[in-house]
Amino acid sequence: MIQQIDSPRTAHMDCGTIVNRTPVNVADLQRGQSGIVASLQGNPQDVASLAELGLRRGTVVHVIRRGSTSIIKFNSQRLCLRLGSDVSLLVFPQN
Amino acid sequence: MNKPQQDAAISAAEQSDPFGKTDPNDSPSSNLAEETLRIALIGNPNTGKSTLFNRLTGVHQHTANYPRVTFEHHIGYFSIDQQKVELIDLPGTYSLTPRSPDELIPFELLLEQSQHPVDIILCVLDGNNLDRNLFLVSQVLELRRPVVIAVNMLDVATRHGKEVDLDQLSQVLGVPVVGIQANRGSGLDRLKETLMRTRQSPPTHAHQPFPAEVDQVLDQLSYEVNQCKGQPDPSSRFLAARLLFDADGFVLPLFSAEAQAQLRDELTAARQKIVSSDLSLPQQESEFRYQWIQDRLSSFVHQKDHSDQATSTERLDYWLTHPLWGLLVALVVMVIVFQSVFMIAEPASAGIEMIQAWLGSGVDALIPEGALNSLINDGLIAGVGAVLVFLPQILLLFFILAILEDTGYLARAAYLMDRFMARIGLSGIALFPLLSSFACAIPGIMSARVIPDRRERMITILVAPLMSCSARLPVYIIMIAVFVPDYRYLWGWLGLHGLVMMAMYLVGVVVAVGVAWILKRTLFKGGASTFVIELPTYKMPNLANVVQRMFDGGWAFVRDAGTIIVAVTILVWAASYYPRSADLPAEWLAQQEELQAMIDQLPEDADEETMEELQQQLEGIESAYQLRQSFLGRAGRAIEPLVIPLGWDWRIGSAAIASFPAREVVVATMGVIFAQGDDVDEESPGLRQALANATWEGSDRKLFTLPVALSLMVFFALCAQCVSTLAVMKRETGSWWWPVFTFCYMTILAYVAALVVFQVSNPWWG
Numbered sequence: 046m047i048q049q050i051d052s053p054r055t056a057h058m059d060c061g062t063i064v065n066r067t068p069v070n071v072a073d074l075q076r077g078q079s080g081i082v083a084s085l086q087g088n089p090q091d092v093a094s095l096a097e098l099g100l101r102r103g104t105v106v107h108v109i110r111r112g113s114t115s116i117i118k119f120n121s122q123r124l125c126l127r128l129g130s131d132v133s134l135l136v137f138p139q140n
Numbered sequence: 141m142n143k144p145q146q147d148a149a150i151s152a153a154e155q156s157d158p159f160g161k162t163d164p165n166d167s168p169s170s171n172l173a174e175e176t177l178r179i180a181l182i183g184n185p186n187t188g189k190s191t192l193f194n195r196l197t198g199v200h201q202h203t204a205n206y207p208r209v210t211f212e213h214h215i216g217y218f219s220i221d222q223q224k225v226e227l228i229d230l231p232g233t234y235s236l237t238p239r240s241p242d243e244l245i246p247f248e249l250l251l252e253q254s255q256h257p258v259d260i261i262l263c264v265l266d267g268n269n270l271d272r273n274l275f276l277v278s279q280v281l282e283l284r285r286p287v288v289i290a291v292n293m294l295d296v297a298t299r300h301g302k303e304v305d306l307d308q309l310s311q312v313l314g315v316p317v318v319g320i321q322a323n324r325g326s327g328l329d330r331l332k333e334t335l336m337r338t339r340q341s342p343p344t345h346a347h348q349p350f351p352a353e354v355d356q357v358l359d360q361l362s363y364e365v366n367q368c369k370g371q372p373d374p375s376s377r378f379l380a381a382r383l384l385f386d387a388d389g390f391v392l393p394l395f396s397a398e399a400q401a402q403l404r405d406e407l408t409a410a411r412q413k414i415v416s417s418d419l420s421l422p423q424q425e426s427e428f429r430y431q432w433i434q435d436r437l438s439s440f441v442h443q444k445d446h447s448d449q450a451t452s453t454e455r456l457d458y459w460l461t462h463p464l465w466g467l468l469v470a471l472v473v474m475v476i477v478f479q480s481v482f483m484i485a486e487p488a489s490a491g492i493e494m495i496q497a498w499l500g501s502g503v504d505a506l507i508p509e510g511a512l513n514s515l516i517n518d519g520l521i522a523g524v525g526a527v528l529v530f531l532p533q534i535l536l537l538f539f540i541l542a543i544l545e546d547t548g549y550l551a552r553a554a555y556l557m558d559r560f561m562a563r564i565g566l567s568g569i570a571l572f573p574l575l576s577s578f579a580c581a582i583p584g585i586m587s588a589r590v591i592p593d594r595r596e597r598m599i600t601i602l603v604a605p606l607m608s609c610s611a612r613l614p615v616y617i618i619m620i621a622v623f624v625p626d627y628r629y630l631w632g633w634l635g636l637h638g639l640v641m642m643a644m645y646l647v648g649v650v651v652a653v654g655v656a657w658i659l660k661r662t663l664f665k666g667g668a669s670t671f672v673i674e675l676p677t678y679k680m681p682n683l684a685n686v687v688q689r690m691f692d693g694g695w696a697f698v699r700d701a702g703t704i705i706v707a708v709t710i711l712v713w714a715a716s717y718y719p720r721s722a723d724l725p726a727e728w729l730a731q732q733e734e735l736q737a738m739i740d741q742l743p744e745d746a747d748e749e750t751m752e753e754l755q756q757q758l759e760g761i762e763s764a765y766q767l768r769q770s771f772l773g774r775a776g777r778a779i780e781p782l783v784i785p786l787g788w789d790w791r792i793g794s795a796a797i798a799s800f801p802a803r804e805v806v807v808a809t810m811g812v813i814f815a816q817g818d819d820v821d822e823e824s825p826g827l828r829q830a831l832a833n834a835t836w837e838g839s840d841r842k843l844f845t846l847p848v849a850l851s852l853m854v855f856f857a858l859c860a861q862c863v864s865t866l867a868v869m870k871r872e873t874g875s876w877w878w879p880v881f882t883f884c885y886m887t888i889l890a891y892v893a894a895l896v897v898f899q900v901s902n903p904w905w906g
């Protein structure tokens with residue numbers, strides 16, 4: 046079952062210029078680039094676990110190391126992240 | 141009771157005596173002092189929770205287990221003035237949402253209102269990462285139990301330019317907040333005073349992180365929960381929230397069947413209301429809680445320094461997570477881990493074997509040769525020795541892994557290895573247990589605890605025994621030395637012996653990759669799972685934590701696996717000892733006489749080594765006969781038809797059966813079977829000669845050939861001949877099913893592979 050975060054609460058989206066209004070997969074961001082989470086979809090258990098870590102719509106994510114297994118930084122924490130085949134994290138790229 | 145009446149009852153209960161423990165006629169202070177204060181310690185991983193636990197309890201702690209799950213936690217004791225305190229260290233968690241049977245344990249423990257409920261919940265937070273840490277606190281506050289917050293790592297927050305207003309945080313949360321520095325032990329006196337003051341004080345105000353429409357739904361659900369329980373429960377709001385957002389269905393079964401039936405319809409209706417308001421479950425819980433946190437964060441966290449200067453962790457990470465340099469460092473670390481466990485632990489293990497031999501000679505001096513002597517020497521001492529001989533390796537591996545984890549490096553190594561491991565359905569962190577298994581599968585399997593995903597942890601545990609461990613080396617060494625030609629290549633730098641040895645290691649690795657791939661698509665089906673691991677700030681390892689984890693690992697092995705290992709060793713001893721024959725048959729007596737004549741004819745200045753060897757062979761003749769007609773020997777002869785296609789006879793079959801407790805026993809067993817005595821090893825020239833000269837019974841045809849040697853090595857490379865490994869597997873998986881499954885699949889795999897190797901190679905090299 047696909048679950049999508051779709052909350053009207055985006056008050057924390059104040060993070061610089063959004064370069065592109067078309068969301069891209071977080072794996073497509075370059076090293077050092079950041080993006081604003083547009084949606085987190087997929088396996089409900091994985092999505093819920095990631096959301097509990099603070100990864101939700103409007104969160105600014107900085108890419109430290111890119112790739113299928115990446116290192117991202119958001120909200121004062123650094124995570125090693127490899128998304129499952131049934132999970133997608135889309136972001137609006139920033140400058 | 142209607143809802144307003146319920147609320148009034150809960151409020152009165154919280155203010156006076158929330159748990160109904162005290163008798164109003166007793167003096168409060170004396171009554172409280174008599175009872176142990178139970179405190180649950182909870183927090184995110186990497187917040188310094190274990191450091192605080194060890195600081196408070198010291199050596200006064202033990203590990204508690206729960207049946208049918210692998211969950212375990214530490215319980216420690218300390219005193220505050222005259223009050224005895226029991227501190228329960230729950231595993232680090234980001235949320236109280238249970239997503240597995242293991243995660244239900246802390247959930248139930250916090251709710252427990254039996255004879256010994258938890259009195260206070262002590263939450264440890266990372267001062268540099270309050271927003272994520274407060275998610276858990278937000279859930280804990282709904283329990284309406286006494287809570288104390290300990291904000292740790294404030295020095296890290298300061299380095300990041302943050303200032304945390306603890307008083308303001310306390311006002312926002314409605315519970316006491318204390319700043320501590322667990323690694324230095326500062327703030328602990330204030331923490332203890334606060335705990336004593338808080339023992340009967342729930343939060344000063346209700347915690348309401350949800351919008352009005354969700355609040356209404358939760359109010360109604362709380363009412364239903366209280367109706368089901370038959371009395372007001374201060375934690376009803378917490379239970380209601382867990383029920384509402386519990387998409388995995390772990391919480392509802394905690395209620396009685398009758399209550400479930402009552403709640404099910406109410407729950408469906410409640411979820412419908414939320415869904416109809418354009419909100420989806422269960423991610424909305426995170427959304428609402430984080431919004432509540434974000435709305436208030438700036439009131440107690442002040443960012444003083446907005447500069448973007450890289451921290452020391454970030455600077456180190458540039459190199460340690462670099463695709464090239466980071467990988468090199470990780471490989472060096474792995475080589476060090478592997479070599480340390482293999483080489484440094486070996487002298488310690490050798491020491492234990494020496495103690496075994498010393499004890500054995502003591503028994504020989506006190507008890508004459510016979511069943512009792514053999515039981516003590518070959519059963520008990522060998523059995524206990526078989527347990528203790530692994531202890532140095534286990535302790536050392538856990539010591540090293542604890543250091544790597546405590547410093548924060550293990551997470552980085554997991555990141556670097558992940559892209560390789562992901563191809564076979566595992567994650568980067570699985571590499572350490574698998575690598576350790578090259579030394580010994582026992583600590584390797586135990587260290588699989590670091591893998592957070594259950595499916596991946598199980599696959600790692602099930603393939604770890606395929607890594608060629610040090611116990612297989614005696615078989616490889618003797619077979620290669622005697623039966624593989626010593627050809628040399630590349631101007632003598634490369635030898636066939638070394639290549640065959642390497643091939644034996646690769647056999648295990650290649651088969652493990654295949655088995656992992658199959659398991660991922662069958663028993664542990666599922667797409668590539670999400671792998672998330674926090675990269676904590678680098679810090680110096682805390683010695684108390686490291687030593688604690690080292691002893692935890694060692695004790696768990698001795699306590700749980702040790703008993704099984706000793707029991708099986710004694711059983712195999714009995715099978716190899718009984719039944720016994722009082723007299724040797726004529727042909728065996730003739731062999732003894734022939735050998736005795738040879739010894740008698742030796743000149744007086746004969747080599748002592750030669751003399752000892754012949755003496756050993758003389759004693760070995762009776763041992764070989766007794767083994768032949770023991771239960772073990774008979775079993776070997778019974779399975780002979782099965783092992784002939786592998787090129788083996790009953791003697792090799794018996795050795796394989798006898799090696800079930802421990803693989804390395806196969807060499808000593810072959811020594812007995814081929815009349816060299818049991819005091820031989822893979823270097824013994826007598827044993828090597830005996831194997832080279834051995835023939836099939838009743839013929840001159842050589843028993844051991846290159847194809848037979850290859851099939852024996854391949855069998856031992858893939859078989860599960862190690863009761864210690866299976867015992868540890870049972871302990872780590874919480875079930876006998878997995879060790880039985882592993883024994884079966886590895887035995888079948890080993891048999892088929894040995895069969896193929898022999899049948900293919902025999903026409904060429906037989």
